[in-house]
Amino acid sequence: MAQFSPVTGHYVTIDVLGDECKVFYLENGEGTPLVCQHTAGCHNHQWRYLLEDEDITSNYRVIAYDLTNHGKSDPPTNKEWWKQEYRLTADWYTAFITSFCDALELEKPIFAGCSFGGNEALQLALRHPERFGGIVSIEGADYSPGFFLDWWQHPHANAAQVSASGVWDLMAPQSPDADRAATWFYYTQGSEAFRGDLYFYSVDHDLRGRLGEIDTSTCPLVLITGEYDYLTTPEDSQRTADGISGATFIKMEKIGHFPMSENYPVFKGYFQQALNQIQEESQAAMAR
Secondary structure (H helix, E strand, O other): OOOOOEEEEEEEEEEEEEEEEEEEEEEEEOEEEEEEEOOOOOOOOHHHHHHHHHHOOEEEOOOOOOOOOEEEEEOOOOHHHOOOOOOOOOOHHOOOOOOOHOOOOOOOOOOEEOOHHHHHHHHHHHHHHHHHEEEEEEEEOOOOOOOHHHHHHHHOOOOHHHHHHHOHOOOOOOOOOHHHHHHHHHHOOOOOHHHHHHHHHHOOOOOOOOHOOOOOOOEEEEEEOOOOOOOHHHHHHHHHHHOOOOOOEEOOOOOOOOOEEEEOHHHHHHHHHHHHHHHHHHHHHHHH
């Protein structure tokens, strides 16, 4: 028998620092808006399990978008994007997310981003804490050097295969084979955007010396990182959390760099813990 998912897809056109962007997003659920950012070079399909999880969607309106240049979101439509190399910057990335939230008229959404999305989560916590009801930085840290590499575009390199195969070592061996293979498959499709995303990840994102400026009294912040992640190690995220007054760090056991797609049952427990932490801190702040 056919089974129809409750998840729906939409397009919305937004302005991002003068760029006209037609953005595709998936959503399901009711309650507090929960905006989800995929990893570098990938797309919103990574959040498929979360989007269909009634334990989550009964309390949260889960919204997972494709960043411009990814998935079903094309590059900006009002300029000749093919004449310049795609390089994502912190300023543009941040403006994209706030513009997207404004377009959907989201009030105090919770933002959850993974990998380069986890780093962007920290940028949002620094720049716009008043805009969000809470932030979950997944596999994020203040600085992630060394991954913006020229050989991604070398004619002797199959970027689609290299970027996809590179994710294997970042996932835990305990994660189900089918889900690890699906995560690999997602990365075969996004190699053109991957290097441009890594420009943000390893070059433009650098919050060393600025963590003390993040105000968690306005916006609760939780960092969660898998023990098998060697790009952003648990020690990196713990160090970052230690530099932010009021931030919480949670180490995820038996999982790696792509937790929401590589082993959702394990990720779910830790993610719910993060959401509960945000809810408790928000209620405590309201009571003060």
